[in-house]
Amino acid sequence: MHQSSSSSSLGPGGLDLTQAFFKPIKSSSQPSPTNRPTKVSVIGVGNVGMAIAQTILTQDLVDELALVDAKPDKLQGEMLDLQHAAAFLPRTKIQASVDYQVTAGSDLCIVTAGARQNPGESRLNLLQRNLAMYKTIIPPLAKHSPEAILLIVSNPVDVLTYVAWKLSGFPSNRVIGSGTNLDSSRFRFLIADHLDVNAQDVQAYIVGEHGDSSVALWSSISVGGVPVLSFLERQQIVYEKETLEKIHREVVESAYQVISLKGYTSWAIGYSVASLARDILRNQRRIHPVSVLAKGFYGIDFGEVFLSLPAQLGRSGVLGVTNVHLTDEEAQQLRDSAKTILEVQSQLGV
Numbered sequence: 001m002h003q004s005s006s007s008s009s010l011g012p013g014g015l016d017l018t019q020a021f022f023k024p025i026k027s028s029s030q031p032s033p034t035n036r037p038t039k040v041s042v043i044g045v046g047n048v049g050m051a052i053a054q055t056i057l058t059q060d061l062v063d064e065l066a067l068v069d070a071k072p073d074k075l076q077g078e079m080l081d082l083q084h085a086a087a088f089l090p091r092t093k094i095q096a097s098v099d100y101q102v103t104a105g106s107d108l109c110i111v112t113a114g115a116r117q118n119p120g121e122s123r124l125n126l127l128q129r130n131l132a133m134y135k136t137i138i139p140p141l142a143k144h145s146p147e148a149i150l151l152i153v154s155n156p157v158d159v160l161t162y163v164a165w166k167l168s169g170f171p172s173n174r175v176i177g178s179g180t181n182l183d184s185s186r187f188r189f190l191i192a193d194h195l196d197v198n199a200q201d202v203q204a205y206i207v208g209e210h211g212d213s214s215v216a217l218w219s220s221i222s223v224g225g226v227p228v229l230s231f232l233e234r235q236q237i238v239y240e241k242e243t244l245e246k247i248h249r250e251v252v253e254s255a256y257q258v259i260s261l262k263g264y265t266s267w268a269i270g271y272s273v274a275s276l277a278r279d280i281l282r283n284q285r286r287i288h289p290v291s292v293l294a295k296g297f298y299g300i301d302f303g304e305v306f307l308s309l310p311a312q313l314g315r316s317g318v319l320g321v322t323n324v325h326l327t328d329e330e331a332q333q334l335r336d337s338a339k340t341i342l343e344v345q346s347q348l349g350v
Contacts, residue, residue: 022312022320023297028173029316037063037093038281041103041145043137044113045069045078045096048153051270052110052277057082060090061278066103067096069113100140106148108277109141111164114154124347130154131163131348138167149280149317152177152291153273157210158341159348161291161306166350173317176280177291179308180206180214182272184289186251187216194247197223205289205324206251207308208337214308215333216248220324276313283315292318298331300338305345307338 040062042053049067056062065082069075079096095102103109115129141150150168152161152175161177168175183206185199192199203222208215221228258265279286289308294300297309310322326334 020323022322024320025173025292025318026296027171028318029171036105039064039066039106039108040277040281041066041068041106041109041141041148043068043103043109043111043141044154045071045075046112047264047266048269049110049112050078051266052112052153052273053078053082055270055274056277057085057089057092057094059274059278060092061274061281062092064093064095066106067094068098068100068103069096070098072098100137100144103141104144106141106145108151108280109145109148110151110153110273110277111137111141111160112153113137114160124344127156127159127344127348130160131350134160134163134167138164142168142170149174149176151273151276151280153269155210156344158291158306158308159345162304162345163348163350165293165306172293173319175293175306176276176311176313176317177210177306177308178269178273178276179210179291180208180289181276181308182269183210183214183251183308185268185272186254187247190247190250191221191223191228195223205310206248207289207310208334209307209341210291212252213333213337213340214248214252215330215337216244216251217324217326217330218244219327219330279313280315280317285312285314285319287312287322290318292321294338297321298326298334300335302339303342305338305342307334307341 040056042049045067053065053067057065067075067079075096075098079094082094113133115126115133150164150170152164154160157177157179161175165172165175184204187206188199188202188204191204192202201224205217206214207217218229255265276288287310289310291306291308292311294305294307294309310324312319
């Protein structure tokens, strides 16, 4: 469809806002053809993988769904369980195999497979085992679906998204990590809970590492279009920075709380990733804080590192990164978060 002149500019001959709001991705590729069935592959049929698959099915996002796992019996059982719900779901072709040939022609490949940390095992050793696993996953995905978008969910997601980018040879706009999309949802929930409003009316981002060095962008939070911190200052309402830091800590620790209570997380990440899948496959051009190649953004120019930034998503993957205003403190925290990821990444030798 032809884009009208008013869709990205302020009146005839006006300022092109697209270039002002978003910084484009360098060396990006074009979207794959859409005149064929939409296909998504989910790699790993554990609790997270199946929550994602189930949510994608109920939201009628695909024509074909392929499941891959190293455990054939578990894989077959999950496939049959979903197929038996056919009468209650939109019509979808569901396949499963330990052979990556089943993923051929995918538009989107979602990778949830990853090694679990053994008692007493170092983080570096866990990363090395995940690297070895990814060397058996990413190349065949890239081979069978050379035009696909890779969406990495396995943890540590930022480092493994970088690994997937290197192993696939894909342009960076087609390799995305789920990053802090769920962290930001938790953040919005906690703020909404404090203010007694709907979380959908809260605009708030967690950026940086999906982990302890993540950064809460307090300066840009708004509720119903009202910037929160500047409103409090104008109204001379006193707030304590410690209260803000406590909310951020709750976000970081919330996954651990869920795991300690039920043993794993599944539903929230399932909805989070399905939301990303919907906006990519349907070219919704919505903004999500996801793990992208951050070099060249917000003063991060000291290495190739993936971390979460507010990014516009569409049919070709990452369309651009939003020019959100950061305070000097937030910008420094983001650069420090990048250095934390790079320090771990440098030990992998990828």
